[in-house]
Amino acid sequence: MVAVELDIFSGRPNPRWTLSPKEAQQLAERVRADPSQLLPLDSEAGGLGYRGFVITAQDTGAADVWKRAGLPSRVRLGGQFRPESLGSSRFLLHTAESARLDLKDPGQVFGVAENVMAATAKHAEGAGLACTSDTEFGFWNDPAHRPFNNCYNYASNLRTNSFAQPGRAAGAVWRGLDDASLVAAVTRDGWSSSNVGDDAYNVCLVVWPGTDYHLYRLAANGTWCHKPGPAAARNFDNAGKRILNPETSDRGPYTAFYGYYRGLGVSVS
Template sequence: MEKIHFSLLCLFLCFLLKDVKSQRENGTIIVELNVFSGRPNPVARIIKRPIQRLLASNNQWRGSNLNEGLGYRGFTIYDMDNATETKVVAGGSDISIENQLLEWSNIPRDVKLHCHERIRGAYVSKMNNRNQTNRCEQVSSETTYEPLKWNSNRFVRRWNNCYNYGNDIITNTFAQPGRANNYRIQTMDGPSVQFGAELDGLIRIEAPTSCVPEPNGNLVALVIWPGNDYHFFRLDENGLFSHKPGRTDARNIDNSGQLISDPRTADRGPYTVFQCFMETEPDVVYIQ
């Protein structure tokens, strides 16, 4: 009888701990966009889990302080369950984190446009300053830019997308990150797409400087159109990036018709969030 009571007690404690963990993960976080001077700043209440996943997906924002001056200055993140866990993401400190937080903020279009311009401008300026002292060595992948392989056959062009192209694997299934491993992207944000790609065998690699990181295998870059879509660029053996937008032709230029030496600074249209670089190997990665 005592064993039964003990088992029931253990079961109750397990359910209790699980419930506490669930409450913590599903708690509320307040995100304040520091942009106004006379009016109160815009704030948004967001479930904790996606914020935690976003902040854990990159680390360049850590240790930053809010910018001074007028206009966009960065974000302050308040944990409603732990007052000591207030975090600051300064303007220009981490382009991928900032752009995603911006998409979660309910603000007028002109304010959002101003913030996007300041984020991109600060990032480009930081990269230019670094490049004056740190000259980047050209890195490359093993993939060859051969657009005819993807463009000449109408069936191949139609049924293979940027994810197929980035991994250099033709499946004729319009492959999706994680689908080969029974994962479906629920939220169209960077961490969710990255997780699906990691299930398929891709590996995230950090880019601690403004230089493109050197991969052990082939290199791809994941970018996000917040709430709507994702896109992959791939690095080829010539040291430049190429990509295949959806059912259209593979190409080696960005939206402005420029060759792509770094997708972080390329004209990506609405794909404003740069999530990360990843390594991929056709012999290791499995996609569907």
């Protein structure tokens, strides 16, 4: 099993619960996408109140997923001012809420953790989620995972193997391709509107009117990359040209441009 401990109390024992096999798989994929989220067990991760999570892989079953990913058997994730782990931390907090922990006031306990996460996100505004490379797509184009992750997974930098959909992680999936409905769905998942020139803008959203949506993600060198559905991730448009400006690139039938967004600690499902 994969056990999780919410490191938050001082006098009382911390809340503990176990992840389902599906939850363990989702967490492993999140961590593999960005191993910097993990910290040694003895790392300093805050003071009184929320200090992140301690993850322990024990025995077999769900723990096999964790171990096969080459992850440590006992490790710390999250904590105060750890923006790179916000998405995974919020995911774990959600699994705690569904575990029906024996707490006098779980809402108050979870609220303290969420408040610290919100402060961390505000503290880290401007960090962005740029791709580190516009040529290395092995993580996304692995045949075992490529068909099960789409443009939304790629834009979010989260390989969930669930063909993620806007709004589903927040409990209300998108229902329409109009500006208001689709933008509301991505906003529920943690994206916020941005503009070219903002330090944190890193994703743009386009639409095939009445038919489909698509997202691009900005690479560190200024090239935009994307993953068309189950197809391979790439750095070129429909004309085979490197994408330096998604607004003017060849997007085929995706003619409507719905703007730029930034994400820190977004969650997709």
